[in-house]
Amino acid sequence: MTDISQDPHATPARRIKWGRVLDHAILIVGSLFMLIPLLVVLQTTTTTDIETIKNGPELLIGTQFDDNFMKAMFKASGFSGENTGTSMLINSMILGLGFALGKIVIGMMAAYALVYFRLRFATFAFWLIFTTLLLPLEVRILPSYEIAQKLSLLNTYTGLIVPLIASATATFFFRQYFRSVPEELVEAARIDGAGPVKFFIDILVPLSQTMIAAMFIIMFVFGWNQYLWPTMVTTEEGMYTLVRGIKQLTQDLEGTNIPEYGRANMLALIAILPPVAVVIFFQSWFVKGLTESDK
Amino acid sequence: MKRAGFTTRWLPILLLLPQLLIIAVFFYWPAVHAVQSSFFLQDPFGFGSSFVGLDNYRDLAGSGEYIKIARFTLLFTVLVTFFSLGLALLLAVKADNVIRGARSYRTLLMWVYAVAPPVAGFIGLLMFNQSWGPLTEMARAIGWDFKLGVNFNDTATAMVIVSVWKQVPVNFIFFLSGLQSIPKSVREAALIDNRSAVGRFWDVTFPLLAPTGFFLLIINITYALFDTFGIIDTLVKGEPGNNPMTLVYKVYVDGFRGNDLGGSSAQSVVLMVLVLALTVFQFRLIERRIHYT
Structure with missing residues (x-):
């Protein structure tokens, strides 16, 4: 709503628009509400532990950032000495990327089969796949x-990633998208003699680039942030992800x-940064993917 | 299916196979397993199990503790949904209003989307730290002796605040995109008809946002029921004790810690039915939406 409902007789020159000031005030308070907790974490990564224990978060920036960073990345806290920040960071990356990649590849293949082929049991397969949207992993x-x-998948990457893929969000998303692709395209491809594999790889996949990117961002963040399943399936400290390791930190x-x-706070910061960076840098793709996939 | 589809027989089956295999093993098998074991009583020492019919469900219905947790979950869900939707709507309307700094506000208000729930809970522990947490100090300033993890109501308050903080961005993104999809012509017509901004909001913007709102309502209920697990687990530091907990957390505590597989499965089934009901409700709403748009 552009606010042109001002008094028409007033001079249009520099008049303080109180409505606009209020808008900004509310937005600034909202932004601070979101941001201050992160600043608190950030501040405590720059001071010594003793300082934090005594005074809590303060308004000054300390000098211990490097020190805390080294401790977070290379010092373990458990029994085995394997859950260093480096190892957890690698595991989080594997989970985030593996999950996103697996979900997209499997989802695209299934969606392609459902949309572009005459299958006798297509309806049945459709319902079989889309029922999985109904029940989140938490209830089972x-x-x-x-x-x-x-x-025997406990403490393996397969056990960490594959069960999380068992839901059809990406399949559903790509099915919707493929259905919106003009039909003439596949007709033209067939006339030109392209088989189904060629059409998929040379035409459909390049055409879906933006959609794939958007889905990749959402799925990477989702995979990276998984907590309950990694908590159950990984018991060896060398297999912990950053988010899984949070419990031990508390x-x-x-x-x-x-x-x-x-x-601890440095590790929390490291757990936050990659997904947040991805969301901020690829903001428009991310918003597009999110608002179009869930509707 | 597209009219001009391919007719190859084996290829689609091959393409569907990975998806079907994964959901068969990690979706249908566990789901059936949960329903099945909800009718059995597991021997605590792992020597088999015996069929007990609906006993596990009867135990749930008769358990004062379970009813209490269900009641807390309901209250928690209502509060989280209400505040995160309300705040996000307010912020989205304001962000849609301003021109200067619009991009910065948008980024500042949505980045928390990418923070994992347990990490949000961890940050909550800092903010509500007993000796120097900024929010504890704010509470103290108004005479509220805030004790996270000790006082039931204080812990519940912290859970709600952290859960709302984590959920506002999703709602904000959807509301803002809903607002921006309102056609310019509609806005201009509203401007002519209605001089007051508040009146315009309730008469024009709000009804046009209603479909987004309904959709988000379901998303938020599901979030409060399931995705807050990480927040709750970290805020109580993995030690539920007398702290408030939600139904999903109880499934985990009973099944994974207490080894009461039958009882925990019965609880899972109750939640499954709840989610199914919500989803059916959601589908009906979407169907109705298609009629109107």
């Missing part, structure tokens, strides 16, 4: 865990030793 978490155990802060706020 224990039986899923038992099955992962039976298939318990470390409770311990009898001096709580290592610097290390």
Whole structure:
């Protein structure tokens, strides 16, 4: 709503528009509400643990950032000494990228089969696949865990990633998109003698680039941020992801030793940065993917 | 299916196979397993199980603790949904209004989308730290002795605040994109008809946003029921004790910690039915939307 409902007799020159000031005030308060918690984390990564324990977050920037960063990346806190920040960062990357890639490849293949082929059991396959949208992993978490155990997938990357892929969000998204692709395209391709594989790889995939990018961002963030499933399926500290490791951090802060706020907060920061960076840098793709996939 | 589809037989089956295989093993098998084991009583020492019919469900219905948790979950869901939708709508309307700094505001208001729920909970622990947490100090300034993890209501308040903080961005993104898709002509017509901005909002903008709002309502309910697990788990530091918990958290505590597989499965089934009902409701809304748009 552009605010031109001002008094028409007023001079249009420099008049303070109080409505506009209020808009900005509300937006600034909202932005601070979102931002201040992050600043608190950021501040405590620059001071010593003793300083934080005594005074809590302050308004000054300390000098311990490098020190805390080294501790976070290379010092482990568990029994095995394997859950360093480096190892957790690598595991988070594997989970985020593996999940996004797997979901997109499998989803695109299934969506292509459903949209472009005459299949006798297409309707049945459709319902079989789309029922999975109904039940989130959280409600079937224990039986899923038992099955992962039976298939000896605990503490493996396969066990970490594949069960999370068992839902049809990407398939649904690509199905919607493929259906909006003009039909003439496939007709033209057939007349030119392109087979289904050639059409898929040479025409449909390049055409879907933007959609793939948008989906990739959303899925990467979703995979990176997984918590409950990694908590159950990984018990070896060398397999922890950053987000999975958060629980241990909260318990470390409770311990009898001096709580290592610097290390813990730095690790939280490292867990936040990659997905946030992706969302900010690819904002327009991300927003497009999000608002179009869920509707 | 497209009219001009391909007729190859084996290829589509090959393309569908990975998806079908994964959902068969990691979706249908566990779902069936959950329903099945909800009718059995597991021996606590792992020596088999015996069929008990609906006993597990009867135990749930008769358990005062379960009813209490269900009631808390309901209240929690209502509060989180209401505040995150309300705040996001306010911010989206304002962000749609301003021209200067619009991009910066948008970025500042949506980045939290990418923060994982347990990390949000971890930040909550800092903000509500007993000795120096900024929010604890603010509460103290108004005479509220805030005790996270000790006082039931205080912990519940912290859970709601952190959950709202985490959810506002999603709602903001959807509301803003809904607002920006309102045609210019409609806005201009509204401007002529209605001089007051507040009146315009309630008479024109709000009804046009209603479909987005309904859709978000379901998304937010699902979020409050399931995705807040990470927030709750970190805020109580993995030790539920006497702290408030939601139904999903209870499934986890009973099944994974307490080894009560039958009871936990029955709880899973109750949640499944709840989600199914919500989804059916959602589909009906979408159907109706297609009629109007």
